[in-house]
Amino acid sequence: MAETWTVLKILQWTAGYFKEKGIDGGRLDAEILLADVLKLNRVGLYLNFDRPLSSDEQAAFRERVARRARREPVQYILGTTEFWSLPLQVTPDVLIPRADTEILVEEALKKIAGSGAILDVGTGSGAIAIALAHELPEARIDAIDISPAALAVAEANARHNGLAERVNFRQADLYHLSGGPYGLIVANPPYIPGAEMSGLMPEVRDFEPHLALLGGDADGLAAYRALATEAGRLLQPDGWLLVEVGLGQAEAVDRIFIRAGLQDLFVRDDYAGVPRVVGGRNLR
Ligand SMILES: C[S@@+](CC[C@H](N)C(=O)[O-])C[C@H]1O[C@@H](n2cnc3c(N)ncnc32)[C@H](O)[C@@H]1O
Structure with missing residues (x-):
């Protein structure tokens, strides 16, 4: 039997x-x-x-x-996850949004007046842009990614959350950004140094898109250098640049922001006590 x-x-x-x-x-x-x-x-x-x-x-x-x-992540098996209590579709074309990234959303909400213009750089599943659109009904939000496949997922997620009209998704390279001026730029860019890729957990290394993980330059910080350098051109006076950083990167990103002339710098820890968000303001 x-x-x-x-x-x-x-x-x-x-x-x-x-x-x-x-x-x-x-x-x-x-x-x-x-x-x-x-x-x-x-x-x-x-x-x-x-x-x-x-x-x-x-x-x-x-x-x-x-x-x-x-070792495939549960979220890819289910095809869905939650971010900021909103349901999001995830496919292997997008990074699985992490709870830590909600810290970036929390800080962004403290910095932007309701009707400002916002740019989300490297939007992936659209997690950050969609959370901000949900919280800020008056804000104008642009979200860019270099991956057309990721943008298709992000657009579907905005649609399913009734926010399709609120976020303008477009394909762009973070190293050649245009538009603005923005009151706030947020980014959770790829930041893993190449030498550390092989040591990642199999769930990440073998299943998440390397385009979303692998940061440029030997230290993985190329995207922060580019964003800090361009912040003066893309941000309105007083506008904020807020970025998520990887473990042990906050100090180096802080220095990059100082050298680029950003001011009122701050670092915010995540709930595990890891410095997770670096922010600076364009006071020029
Ligand atoms: C770490 S993921 C973040 C995804 C999402 N914002 C989140 O927090 O869950 C980084 C994103 O940046 C995108 N990306 C990588 N290189 C890029 C580039 N040169 N220009 C624009 N986007 C890029 C990847 O496709 C990926 O979606």
Whole structure:
């Protein structure tokens, strides 16, 4: 007789399997993937521990488990994530937006008056631009990316959140920016130094777009140099440049901003205490 797989039994088995594969937080991932298959939320799973899975449900779950065991991020398997409590589609063409990036949104909201002009550089899934459009109904928002595939995802995300009219997405290279003047420029640019790419977790290194990760110059900071240099031309007087930085990069980016003549510099830590956002103002 075929074995009966209940919700609880398959979760326990999968958590152990993910652990063997070196995946941290495997039980949570198992729950998220199973909830997706069964069209339940996680509380629903807990209320249905004894429910047997049909053979179709088992097959659909097995396919997701196999992908996760190969270290594909859960968000790509589901095709969705949340940023700023807004649902966003994610495909392998875009970086999975991180909770840390919400710090950049929080700081941006402190710096911009409601009706200002904003530029989001390297918009990816559109996460930052869409969160700002959601919070600032009067703001005019441009969002650029060099990747047409990423822009298609960002546009779909703006549409699904009812914000398509609020963000002007266009293809552009951050090293040749035009437009403005902006009251605020925000960017979470690629910032991983080339020498560090091979040491990234497989979820990041093998699945997220390298275009979104690999920063230019040996130290990964080329995008910050370009943005700081161009800030005087693109920002209105008093306008702010706010960027997300990688682990250990805040001091160097701060120095880049000082050398470029930006003023009122500040650094904001994320909730893990890591300096995460650097900001400076165009007072020329
Ligand atoms: C770290 S991801 C950030 C995505 C999104 N803003 C977020 O915070 O989740 C960097 C983005 O910059 C884009 N990018 C890389 N090089 C670029 C360039 N030269 N000009 C414009 N965008 C670029 C990538 O395609 C990617 O979408």
